[in-house]
Amino acid sequence: MSAFTLLGFGPGGWGGALLLAAGTTLGLALCGFLVGAVLGGLAAGAKLSGLLPLRLVADGYTTLLRGVPDLLVIYLLYFGGSAALGTIAGLFGVAGFVGLPAFGVGVAALGIISGAYQAEVFRGAYLALDRGQIEAARAVGMHRGLILRRVVAPLVARTALPGLGNVWQILLKDSALVSVTGLIELLRQAQVGAGSTRQPFTFYLAAGALYLAITSLSTWGFSRAEAHARRGAP
Template sequence: MGTLALLGFGPGGWGAALLGAAATTLLLALAGFALGLVLGGLAAAGRIAGPAPLRLLATGYTTLLRGVPDLLVIYLLYFGGSAALGGIAGWFGHAGYVGVPPFWVGAVALGLISGAYQAEVFRGAYAAVDRGQIEAARAVGMHRGLILRRVTVPLVARTALPGLGNVWQILLKDSALVSVTGLVELLRQAQVGAGSTRQPFPFYLTAGALYLAITTVSNLAFARAEARARRGLP
């Protein structure tokens, strides 16, 4: 079978499987990034304005998750989650292995990892906010919640966009690690196709092209968002 037929959508072609796996990779990264936004925002807020115990907890979270290998986090959640579910099921008389959904384990793992990095991005962006604008908001009578919603959050988001774009690119590549849980994402599908046909080069080259397409579109989206956020600035 020729390369075009092998990677096409006809009988025996792997095109649909590769595109489906690319969609899984994108959804996995999006889910992890969205969870990371929430965790990163909470951790950054805790480190900036929280009480001492909360600052300690947020600092421990970011230090730990940035200091251990990403693959280890995935393994711990996957096997630890299975062991926990198995223990709970044992209370109800179930014997045997209880698996956890690989997609959601991967999404949570990527969310925890990206959240640690996003927290540092948000913290740095907050440090760059012009305090004069916050003082001006107080001078016109805005309360703390209104200042946060109308002044602080928009300014932090604008400054954080480039850093968040970098975190997103890293997260896209880290999504390939989730294949160790059995999830068929893009790289795993390329491995399956290469092993089944004994033609690794076309599959890995196609996987690389699909990753590059996703990252290129992502770069354009973040660049447009940054340009929109900086309208009116010199």
């Protein structure tokens, strides 16, 4: 069977399965990125706060998550969470292994991991702000919440976009690690196809092309977003 037939959408073709798996990869990375943005924003706020306990917790979070392998975090969440769930289920007379949803674990793991990196991106963007604009907002009578929404958040987002783009690209590639939980994402689907047809080069090359297409579109999207955010800026 030729490569075009293998990767096509006809009988025996794997094109539809690969595209569906690519959609799973994209959804997994996107959800993880959004969860990470929330966690990163909270951690950045804690690191910039005047409360020592909050700063210590946030510093511990970013140091720990950036210092251990991403695969270890996924293992701990999936197998540790499943073991805890199995223990709880055993209290109600349910025996055997109770697995957590692979997609949900993947989103949580990627969110926790990316949140540690996004926290530093947000913190650096805030420290790079022109304090004169904040002082000007206070001078015209804006309260703290309005300053945060109308001045600080847009300026931080504009400055943080390049760093967030890098985090997103890393997260896309890290999504392949979630296959250890049994989730059929792009790389896992390529492995299944390669094992079933004994055509590993064809399937891994196709998976690489799909990853490259996603990352290329992402780079273009972030470039457009940066240009839009910096319009009118000196």
